[in-house]
Amino acid sequence: MKKLLTVIIILAVVCFGCAENPTTAVTKEKNGPAKSEQPAISVTNYTNGTTIRYPVPLLRGTLADANATSVRIINTSSNRVARQMNGLAYEGNFKVLTELVPGGNKLIIRAGNHEVSLALNYEPQTNPYIVRVFYLTDKKGNTEYQTPIENDPQDYRGKLDTAMKLMQTFCAERMNDMGFGRVTFNLEFDDDGRVVVHKLRAEEGAEHYHRMDGLKLWSYTGRLISRNLPYSKAKNLVIPAFTRFDPNAGKAYAHTALGGGTLALFGGGNLFTWPSSLSDAQNAFMDTRIIDTKKFFSDSVGRHTFWATASTTIGAALHELGHTFELPHSRHNQDIMTRGFDRFNRVFTLIEPPHAGRKDSYEFNESEIAFWAGPSAAWLKFNRWFALDEKDYSEQNRTTITLEKDSGNILVTSAHGIGNIVLADKGDAYTHVPMDYNQPAPLRVDVPVAMFVKHLIGEHPAIRVIDTQGLSTVVTLRELMPWSFVRSWRFSPFTVPWDDPKSFVPVDSKRLKAIAASAASAGLSKSETAYVDFLPHFPPERHRNVAAYAVRTFTSDKARDVRIFTGSDDALRVWLNGKLVTQALELRAASMDSESNSAKIHAGENTLIVEVSQGAGGWGLYLRIEDQKGNDLALTEDGKVVTIEMPVSKTAPVDSEN
Numbered sequence: 001m002k003k004l005l006t007v008i009i010i011l012a013v014v015c016f017g018c019a020e021n022p023t024t025a026v027t028k029e030k031n032g033p034a035k036s037e038q039p040a041i042s043v044t045n046y047t048n049g050t051t052i053r054y055p056v057p058l059l060r061g062t063l064a065d066a067n068a069t070s071v072r073i074i075n076t077s078s079n080r081v082a083r084q085m086n087g088l089a090y091e092g093n094f095k096v097l098t099e100l101v102p103g104g105n106k107l108i109i110r111a112g113n114h115e116v117s118l119a120l121n122y123e124p125q126t127n128p129y130i131v132r133v134f135y136l137t138d139k140k141g142n143t144e145y146q147t148p149i150e151n152d153p154q155d156y157r158g159k160l161d162t163a164m165k166l167m168q169t170f171c172a173e174r175m176n177d178m179g180f181g182r183v184t185f186n187l188e189f190d191d192d193g194r195v196v197v198h199k200l201r202a203e204e205g206a207e208h209y210h211r212m213d214g215l216k217l218w219s220y221t222g223r224l225i226s227r228n229l230p231y232s233k234a235k236n237l238v239i240p241a242f243t244r245f246d247p248n249a250g251k252a253y254a255h256t257a258l259g260g261g262t263l264a265l266f267g268g269g270n271l272f273t274w275p276s277s278l279s280d281a282q283n284a285f286m287d288t289r290i291i292d293t294k295k296f297f298s299d300s301v302g303r304h305t306f307w308a309t310a311s312t313t314i315g316a317a318l319h320e321l322g323h324t325f326e327l328p329h330s331r332h333n334q335d336i337m338t339r340g341f342d343r344f345n346r347v348f349t350l351i352e353p354p355h356a357g358r359k360d361s362y363e364f365n366e367s368e369i370a371f372w373a374g375p376s377a378a379w380l381k382f383n384r385w386f387a388l389d390e391k392d393y394s395e396q397n398r399t400t401i402t403l404e405k406d407s408g409n410i411l412v413t414s415a416h417g418i419g420n421i422v423l424a425d426k427g428d429a430y431t432h433v434p435m436d437y438n439q440p441a442p443l444r445v446d447v448p449v450a451m452f453v454k455h456l457i458g459e460h461p462a463i464r465v466i467d468t469q470g471l472s473t474v475v476t477l478r479e480l481m482p483w484s485f486v487r488s489w490r491f492s493p494f495t496v497p498w499d500d501p502k503s504f505v506p507v508d509s510k511r512l513k514a515i516a517a518s519a520a521s522a523g524l525s526k527s528e529t530a531y532v533d534f535l536p537h538f539p540p541e542r543h544r545n546v547a548a549y550a551v552r553t554f555t556s557d558k559a560r561d562v563r564i565f566t567g568s569d570d571a572l573r574v575w576l577n578g579k580l581v582t583q584a585l586e587l588r589a590a591s592m593d594s595e596s597n598s599a600k601i602h603a604g605e606n607t608l609i610v611e612v613s614q615g616a617g618g619w620g621l622y623l624r625i626e627d628q629k630g631n632d633l634a635l636t637e638d639g640k641v642v643t644i645e646m647p648v649s650k651t652a653p654v655d656s657e658n
Contacts, residue, residue: 041111041114046120049121055099063089071109074107075106129235132198134225170336170347175380218258225238236263245269252267252297259319259323264321285307287306382470412447416469418443419441487530490523504611544616545615547612551610554605556603559603565592568620572621581597610623
């Protein structure tokens with residue numbers, strides 16, 4: 001820096017524990033000497049020479065002129081359309097986007113008669129795990145989206161290019177604010193720095209897809225991509241062109257919000273509100289035009305303005321991409337993985353404009369801006385799509401999650417190193433295990449069950465682990481506590497051929513008594529896990545096309561109305577005291593709680609008989625019993641019924657899928 005200029009350090013607090021110290025940029029008057037008291041322009045979230053791995057940084061800073069309403073940024077190293085852009089200023093703060101070219105970039109930020117220079121380096125990612133964007137048309141290839149704008153240019157490519165860059169920037173800036181550095185997903189860019197938008201043509205007319213529900217359209221789109229442009233290292237965001245709002249029915253067709261696996265699908269009914277270029281991005285989030293909801297779709301949680309609809313729908317598209325990154329829903333109000341996506345706009349603006357339900361502008365604070373909450377951010381830190389550079393990954397998952405009987409702790413081990421541990425319920429993340437991410441990833445973490453239960457709100461708690469290779473493991477608390485399952489059985493030595501998988505073998509009351517009698521002389525066999533494996537109990541020549549039986553007798557001090565939860569590989573029948581209570585005729589893999597049915601336990605002795613029919617491969621059973629209050633009923637080794645009261649609330653989570 002020139003000796004004539006005075007350097008003043010500005011201390012600024014950056015939201016959510018920013019990992020990067022704010023910096024002071026040296027400012028100068030265009031036609032006068034440098035000021036000595038306070039710099040006219042300070043960039044608080046970047047320092048000179050910073051290298052980033054995505055093309056669109058969001059610069060934040062302060063202005064000495066509290067009345068300024070805009071700033072201007074010029075990338076003197078670029079000759080692209082976005083070389084010059086305007087940014088927003090409000091009460092002495094500013095935010096401005098700029099687009100970088102690969103290599104060094106010299107930026108000039110101007111406000112009034114003052115300017116500041118800032119040098120940033122852009123090094124494109126080498127990560128082969130990418131996010132692709134598709135524009136889905138009907139068989140005619142019609143790319144027009146529904147719009148109230150007269151002479152709308154219908155620039156879907158510009159809108160998708162801009163939205164994807166904003167999502168990429170959001171991830172990097174907010175991950176950095178959470179202390180994880182500016183990590184984000186990679187995109188496909190052409191030679192001019194524009195995001196590649198794949199036009200995907202469906203096989204039928206738009207009306208055909210209007211009749212589909214969201215899940216069917218999601219499944220169909222996934223198959224279409226697999227046939228036409230498969231790539232195993234891609235997560236795919238698809239926007240249908242043929243989303244349409246019917247004013248008479250008051251319904252939007254082909255509008256859905258679903259994400260998982262490799263596909264995120266989000267309806268294109270509000271593309272008309274999306275910015276078509278980076279230069280328009282901040283203006284789009286300040287656009288107070290009202291949407292006529294009698295004629296057009298408004299996905300804006302009742303706010304019905306262009307800016308609110310753009311914020312909700314771009315944010316919701318990122319939400320669905322989050323599911324493809326294996327993120328569950330969140331319980332933090334501002335997390336993108338909950339309704340925080342409605343506040344996507346606030347990352348890029350300083351004040352929120354009025355909307356249909358609020359006549360005044362709103363001065364939000366830092367805690368009201370959309371972000372990745374702790375469980376989400378810590379998970380993304382180790383996700384392969386946020387790796388920035390190509391790595392030699394292992395495909396062998398080396399993570400184990402077990403319950404230690406002596407300490408009562410949940411033991412998580414991984415030969416690759418443990419990246420993050422999230423505690424969740426029904427797919428909703430509610431907390432994560434604190435870890436020091438500046439230290440090498442631990443190979444072992446002990447999680448007290450008390451910590452698990454402390455945060456529990458739902459009915460199906462689970463522990464989710466991602467290792468340093470980006471491989472995930474999910475185990476439910478019920479799986480870790482297998483004593484609630486019936487694990488001890490007496491196996492009948494007899495088996496019956498099962499040649500027709502479309503029907504059960506004949507069994508009557510006489511046959512059931514014979515099965516129970518034959519099993520009575522067998523020893524009580526106990527499984528170490530919740531899954532009762534039938535294969536070790538029968539010789540290999542009887543491991544295919546056969547039905548076998550396990551029996552358990554027990555006593556109860558009183559009559560009880562219960563529900564029996566089962567899962568099996570393959571077909572299953574369950575009799576309690578000679579009455580058929582469960583049957584599932586299908587070739588399937590065993591899964592806990594695949595079905596449940598009501599039953600009645602007698603006072604005194606009771607007999608359970610299960611028939612598991614085997615086609616080929618795995619062969620086994622899950623079975624557990626609950627009372628009317630939802631408490632587990634366990635069978636002790638001496639054959640008594642005891643109640644296990646699980647320390648969980650039955651309150652449903654507040655947040656839900658968009």
